[in-house]
Amino acid sequence: MIYFDFAATTPLDAEAAEVFLQASTEFFGNSSSLHDFGGQSQDLLENCREELANLLGINKKGLYFTSGGSEGNFLAIEALLSAPKKAGKHIIAGMAEHSSIHGILDRLEGYSITYLPLNSSGLIDIEELANAITPDTVLVIVQHVNSEIGTIQPLEDIARICREHDIHFHSDFVQSFGKIELKKITPLVSSFSFSGHKIYGPKGVGGVYVDPAISWRAFFPGGSHERGFRPGTVNVPAIASMTAVAQKIHDQLVQCHGHFLQLRATLMESLNPIKDSVVVFEAAPDSQLPxxxxLRISGVEGQWMMLECNRYGFAISTGSACQIGMQAPAKVTQALGLSPQEAKEFIRISFGKTTKMEDVVKLGETIVDIVMKFKL
Known part of the structure; x- marks a missing residue:
């Protein structure tokens, strides 16, 4: 079986696994305990916080560790809503946001939500965003990189509009963390979330940054961990492992980007025999995670294509793993304005640093073969 679903999750890096094991056995003390074992764990935790803060170009006082991206999104949005810049009950969010964002917004009471679609390039229309703002708008939520088509949203423009109107701005960085240099972007947002398992770190760990200038109120009162940001014993071994792999992958950003560009071009070339049936959803290269x-293949249901690829030994997906269990079309298909039938044809192929060129060619040839046989 050849894996092409790296946007869903990644295998644990061998060095990250060693760090996790060492921290679990040697730094097992509760980081909140006052004895020496707790102090050693606390020192490791704070060292990780400082290292990640330096990597991201942020103030470490605003960095909090969580169980992952979904929890991070929840806590960040609740924190921002607890300390709005002005009075109001209006929120603007991307229609193609991760399912965790939709879940958070669905449970809010007393707020009106405006959902913005994507244009034909898979990007938020800046003019449409500006027009959606009202005097009551207190929060804008737009993910940095879409998890299903890989488009990179224009956060600089969005942040500028938010500053001009005294609006908090939260962005989901789960798909951009460890894949794009973020130091120029992080100062522009009020908060962002990230996750470890998308970058070859362990599952069940991530983080949130909230601008330290924001005087948020804790959603879970009485918590003593992470300065009251969340309850629960801090997972120091997983944090250490995530930090180690974040440092490692950051040094490989340029190399990986070039590799992915080649893989993408190779796959597109291998699909040439069925190019009239293939629709790729993408932005210009400078706004696209390669x-x-x-994509969708006209007349072929995505779930069937995914199962056929699986039968031939290739793991692809039909969108975010966080909503596949609900049998719902990928959020991005609605945001792009696809018809129900077109939405069912959607599939996602995602590469990792171990993806080989010859495997990409094999996948392309297999997809072509499946389509040819299907349309006979």
């Missing part, structure tokens, strides 16, 4: 390819 490792994620979202």
């Amino acid at each position: 490792s994620i390819i979202g």
Whole structure:
């Protein structure tokens, strides 16, 4: 079986696994305990916080560790809503946001939500965003990189509009963390979330940054961990492992980007025999993460294609793993304005640093073969 679903999750890096094991056995003390074992764990935790803060270009006082991206999104949005810049009950969010964002917004009471679609390039229309703002708008939520088609949203423009109107801005960085240099972007947002398992770190760990200038109120009162940001014993071994792999992958950003560009071009070339049936959802190269390819093949249901590829030994997907269990079309298909039938045809192919060129060619040839046989 050859893996092409790196946007869903990644295998644990061998060095990250060693760090996790060492921290679990040698730094097992509760980081909140006052004895020496706790102090050693606390020192490791704070060292990780400082290292990640330096990597991201942020103030470490605003960095909090969580169980992952979904929890991070929840806590960040609740924190921002607890300390708005002005009075109001209006929120603007991307229609193609991760399912965790939709879940958070669905449970809010008393707020009106405006959902913005994507244009034909898979990007938020800046003019449409500006027009959606009202005097009551207190929060804008737009993910940095779409997890299903890999488009990179214009956060600089969005942040500028938010500053001009005294609006908090939260962005989901789960798909951009460890894949794009973020130091120029992080100062522009009020908060962002990230996750370890998308970058070859362990599952069940991530983080949130909230601008330290924001005087948020804790959603879970009485918590003593992470300065009250969340309850629960801090998972120091997983944090250490995530930090180690984040440092490692950051040094490989340029190399990986070039590799992914080649893989993407190779896959597109291998699909040439059925190019009239293939629709790729993508932006211009400078606004596109090359490792994620979202597409549909006219007349072929995505779930059937995914199962056929699986039968031939290739693991692809039909969108975010966080909503596949609900049998719902990928959020991005609605945001792009696809018909229900077109939405069912959506598939996602995503590369990782271990993806080989010859395997990409084999996948392309297999997809072509499946389509040819299907349309006979």
